[in-house]
Amino acid sequence: MTYKDKVKEIKPDCVTNIVCGGVIGCPSTYFDMESICTLEFNQYWNKKDCNACWNNEYKGEPVL
Structure with a gap:
């Protein structure tokens, strides 16, 4: 599972093909940045x- 897949699971409305990377924001928007x-x-x-x-x-x- 990728970070994009996980966001699709927890906040599907944030996954879209109209933004760079296909997800609104960056991984730090959704995950603990100290870890990643x-x-x-x-x-x-x-x-x-x-x-x-x-x-x-x-x-x-x-x-x-």
Whole structure:
């Protein structure tokens, strides 16, 4: 399951194809950033590659 899949499960109205990455906001909007703010996520942020960020595997981080 990806972060995008998890948001689709908990807040389906926030998943849409009209925004970059297909989800309104960033993973930090929905998940505890202390758990997921890794170097890997930061490299996507710097490149503004929302799809790559949202398609990372969800590893059970707390939902906000």
